Amino acid sequence: MKATSASATDTVTTALPASVKRFLEAANRSDAIAAADSFTADASVRDENHDYLGRGAIRAWVAGTSGKYRPAFTVIRSLVRGDDASLAVAVSGQFPGSPVTLDFVFRLRNGKISSLTIE
Numbered sequence: 001m002k003a004t005s006a007s008a009t010d011t012v013t014t015a016l017p018a019s020v021k022r023f024l025e026a027a028n029r030s031d032a033i034a035a036a037d038s039f040t041a042d043a044s045v046r047d048e049n050h051d052y053l054g055r056g057a058i059r060a061w062v063a064g065t066s067g068k069y070r071p072a073f074t075v076i077r078s079l080v081r082g083d084d085a086s087l088a089v090a091v092s093g094q095f096p097g098s099p100v101t102l103d104f105v106f107r108l109r110n111g112k113i114s115s116l117t118i119e
Contacts, residue, residue, distance in 0.1 A: 030066035047118040069093040083108040
């Protein structure tokens, strides 16, 4: 589904970019290597007030989170505009209050994720 905004060159869509889709699929499989490969080499992730910089740190973050919480991600809604993707994601797993809905804000560069903020 696509909707055109006020600017003829600015397209808004709900279709997920390939790198975001690959990240979520890999994270759901607890595949930290594949998840980290969805990011640029210098990417950053902000989650639970912690910053993870670079693929190695992101790989360790996915592996640690997967091992500790066993999270499963289900996209509830998404909005993609240019190189920005904002998702509402239902996260279930082995943690108090599961499931919760979190906002995932992605920034893309050259077809890969350059930053992810989870709120």
